[in-house]
Amino acid sequence: MSGYVQLAGGERWHFRDLKCLLAAATPLRSGDVLAGVAACSDTERVAAQMALADLPLKAFLNEAVIPYESDEVSRLILDNHDASAFALVSHMTVGDFRNWLLSDECTEENLKTISTGLMPEMAAAVSKIMRLQDLVLVSQKIRVKTAFRNTMGLKGRMSTRLQPNSPTDSVSAIAASVLDGLMYGNGDAMIGINPATDSLSAIGQLLEMLDSVVGSYSIPTQTCVLTHITSTIELINRGKPVDLVFQSIAGTEAANSSFGVSLSLLEEGREAAMGLKRGTVGNNVMYFETGQGSALSAGAHHGLDQQTCEARAYAVARHYDPFLVNTVVGFIGPEYLYNGKQIIRAGLEDHFCGKLLGVPMGCDICYTNHAEADQDDMDTLLTLLGASGVNFIMGIPGADDIMLNYQSTSFHDALYARKVLGLRPAPEFERWLNDMGIMQIKRGALTVSQSLPAPFSRAVLAATAEAGQ
Amino acid sequence: MNRDHRFLSGGVTSDPWDNLKRLTAARVALGRAGTSLPTSAHLEFQLAHAGARDAVHSTLDADRLADQIRAKGLSCFVGNSAAAGRAEYLQRPDLGRTLDEATIKSLSDWHQEEGAPKFDLSIVIADGLSARAVRDHSLPMLANLITLAEKESWSLSPVVIIRQGRVAIGDEIGSQLAARMVVLMIGERPGLSSPDSLGVYFTFEPKSGLRDDSRNCISNIRPEGLSHALASHKLAGLLRGANERRLSGVQLKDDSELVTVDSDIADIGNFLALADIREHYASES
Numbered sequence: 001m002s003g004y005v006q007l008a009g010g011e012r013w014h015f016r017d018l019k020c021l022l023a024a025a026t027p028l029r030s031g032d033v034l035a036g037v038a039a040c041s042d043t044e045r046v047a048a049q050m051a052l053a054d055l056p057l058k059a060f061l062n063e064a065v066i067p068y069e070s071d072e073v074s075r076l077i078l079d080n081h082d083a084s085a086f087a088l089v090s091h092m093t094v095g096d097f098r099n100w101l102l103s104d105e106c107t108e109e110n111l112k113t114i115s116t117g118l119m120p121e122m123a124a125a126v127s128k129i130m131r132l133q134d135l136v137l138v139s140q141k142i143r144v145k146t147a148f149r150n151t152m153g154l155k156g157r158m159s160t161r162l163q164p165n166s167p168t169d170s171v172s173a174i175a176a177s178v179l180d181g182l183m184y185g186n187g188d189a190m191i192g193i194n195p196a197t198d199s200l201s202a203i204g205q206l207l208e209m210l211d212s213v214v215g216s217y218s219i220p221t222q223t224c225v226l227t228h229i230t231s232t233i234e235l236i237n238r239g240k241p242v243d244l245v246f247q248s249i250a251g252t253e254a255a256n257s258s259f260g261v262s263l264s265l266l267e268e269g270r271e272a273a274m275g276l277k278r279g280t281v282g283n284n285v286m287y288f289e290t291g292q293g294s295a296l297s298a299g300a301h302h303g304l305d306q307q308t309c310e311a312r313a314y315a316v317a318r319h320y321d322p323f324l325v326n327t328v329v330g331f332i333g334p335e336y337l338y339n340g341k342q343i344i345r346a347g348l349e350d351h352f353c354g355k356l357l358g359v360p361m362g363c364d365i366c367y368t369n370h371a372e373a374d375q376d377d378m379d380t381l382l383t384l385l386g387a388s389g390v391n392f393i394m395g396i397p398g399a400d401d402i403m404l405n406y407q408s409t410s411f412h413d414a415l416y417a418r419k420v421l422g423l424r425p426a427p428e429f430e431r432w433l434n435d436m437g438i439m440q441i442k443r444g445a446l447t448v449s450q451s452l453p454a455p456f457s458r459a460v461l462a463a464t465a466e467a468g469q
Numbered sequence: 470m471n472r473d474h475r476f477l478s479g480g481v482t483s484d485p486w487d488n489l490k491r492l493t494a495a496r497v498a499l500g501r502a503g504t505s506l507p508t509s510a511h512l513e514f515q516l517a518h519a520g521a522r523d524a525v526h527s528t529l530d531a532d533r534l535a536d537q538i539r540a541k542g543l544s545c546f547v548g549n550s551a552a553a554g555r556a557e558y559l560q561r562p563d564l565g566r567t568l569d570e571a572t573i574k575s576l577s578d579w580h581q582e583e584g585a586p587k588f589d590l591s592i593v594i595a596d597g598l599s600a601r602a603v604r605d606h607s608l609p610m611l612a613n614l615i616t617l618a619e620k621e622s623w624s625l626s627p628v629v630i631i632r633q634g635r636v637a638i639g640d641e642i643g644s645q646l647a648a649r650m651v652v653l654m655i656g657e658r659p660g661l662s663s664p665d666s667l668g669v670y671f672t673f674e675p676k677s678g679l680r681d682d683s684r685n686c687i688s689n690i691r692p693e694g695l696s697h698a699l700a701s702h703k704l705a706g707l708l709r710g711a712n713e714r715r716l717s718g719v720q721l722k723d724d725s726e727l728v729t730v731d732s733d734i735a736d737i738g739n740f741l742a743l744a745d746i747r748e749h750y751a752s753e754s
């Protein structure tokens with residue numbers, strides 16, 4: 001009989017193919033139930049996990065979960081598989097692989113070596129049989145370093161994307177949030193706006209605005225206005241100051257197509273930004289956002305569980321040497337991740353799978369008001385991701401994004417994690433904060449200034465005068 | 470700047486850029502206790518979240534709303550989607566998009582008994598993600614719609630109120646009642662500062678299975694967003710345009726003059742990069 005058979009709980013369980021086995025082995029989440037691919041009982045789920053643990057890693061090379069012929073992401077994964085990098089773990093089962101990852105023999109160097117030999121489905125598979133502490137323990141062994149105007153991913157560092165969104169793209173509202181964030185030591189991963197408009201001229205103005213702020217105060221950071229990659233390419237052609245090229249991506253060709261992108265378009269965007277040579281300490285120019293459930297939401301999941309689809313998105317991402325990849329974990333809503341428990345696990349899985357595959361992972365630790373989640377859940381995920389060595393998180397005034405109507409992490413939250421876990425900003429940015437007199441870290445103690453540095457103070461006075469006080 | 474005023478009370482440091490609060494509705498200059506949120510800012514956030522959560526889990530008093538609609542001289546049906554309760558509704562959007570069997574039967578029985586009439590317009594009201602928005606804003610919007618229908622001599626089907634409904638359910642109802650156009654009013658996903666936001670969706674020649682690009686949407690209808698009057702004005706423009714051009718969705722543009730949300734927050738531009746500041750900073754460094 002084809003497929004996979006497992007005896008568990010006095011019953012004999014059958015899983016039709018690798019895709020079904022992966023889906024049934026996935027810890028419970030609403031999106032897999034919605035897709036009709038979840039295990040029907042807790043016992044079936046553990047039976048699938050047992051069968052998965054016995055599966056040789058090599059099996060993934062022989063059975064594509066989405067056929068090679070019909071999906072360019074499958075082709076990317078298999079064509080770029082590095083057999084020599086895989087050699088170190090090629091004899092292992094998924095269960096052996098988990099044991100090895102957790103062992104002291106498995107070093108940061110080993111993990112770096114094998115990353116190009118790992119398929120995203122292997123990473124997803126092993127994560128399904130790992131507990132949260134396993135995901136944290138292995139993740140924190142891995143450093144994925146990238147650079148543009150500063151350096152991300154160094155040991156003991158955690159950066160933030162300052163997200164100063166405004167529902168009307170008001171430039172002064174954006175500037176107010178930027179100043180607020182900088183004064184709380186946020187913004188080293190980037191200052192990145194989700195614009196309310198898709199008008200090219202308005203987006204061009206926002207790019208110029210952010211560029212002038214970074215230029216005026218010589219801030220060692222990078223900027224991004226998140227719009228479709230075709231718009232960004234057009235803005236580059238118009239001579240606008242583009243640091244990072246943003247795009248939402250997913251793990252199947254059909255889902256990417258629903259986003260209006262293909263692998264060749266992503267390459268085109270990357271080349272356009274590389275040509276600008278705007279990075280000073282490195283030239284990683286891509287910024288990708290992902291999230292479990294996006295393929296299902298586009299009806300493009302091919303019967304695959306949402307976490308395996310998500311891991312495949314990281315295989316797409318790593319092909320373009322991104323500066324940062326952001327899993328926007330709780331944004332998609334309760335039909336994919338129902339509650340705090342599901343969001344927390346998904347955030348840690350995503351971070352682990354991304355890091356294992358060599359992707360500079362960050363996380364938008366977030367939720368919407370119709371999910372069964374709250375600030376306590378975000379604190380839990382933030383603390384666990386901080387302990388995992390996440391490259392960056394979000395920084396939003398008061399955790400409340402007034403443009404996208406969801407809750408993420410605040411500037412204050414980042415300082416909490418930095419204090420409790422001894423994490424520092426990117427080194428270039430930390431020097432700038434220190435030189436500006438905004439924030440100091442001495443002998444592990446973080447202190448924030450009580451007064452504005454002179455140039456900011458003048459800006460606030462000017463704004464006050466301008467606003468007619 | 471005077472150092473003392475930064476201490477509001479024991480342990481709380483205020484931010485010396487309080488003035489920027491007038492430039493944005495974002496939660497800036499919250500101050501800090503150590504580097505954490507001060508108690509007042511923390512509890513204000515919790516209150517806003519509680520309001521949004523309560524809106525999501527609020528129950529629509531459909532019978533009361535139906536009585537209020539009948540009092541306007543309209544007939545009214547109350548029905549349910551296929552989602553059994555809030556938890557199922559939140560996890561199974563597919564069920565919220567379809568009617569339950571009892572509702573399908575009562576609508577089709579009524580339609581047959583009446584001799585299968587055709588209507589110009591069906592109005593559907595669904596709780597969506599905020600029953601509170603429906604409670605607060607659906608009746609005034611309905612009154613404006615009735616006035617419009619009278620002016621245009623459009624025939625109106627009975628109003629249908631749906632519990633646990635999603636946007637696409639309007640199309641199924643419009644199709645059941647043989648309506649040429651359907652308008653669906655629905656509670657939108659609450660934001661922290663918008664627990665009561667109503668959305669209005671409109672489809673020409675509704676039928677089950679249409680996609681989002683076949684519909685037009687007017688969003689953010691609430692006192693602090695788009696007023697009932699402005700929203701009704703936009704909707705009237707869309708309905709007249711659709712009626713003339715016999716289509717809805719992406720091909721139908723909103724021709725009403727650009728209506729933006731009234732805002733008492735001025736945009737004074739990028740005060741962080743005013744030339745004199747740049748020069749000042751350049752000379753210092």
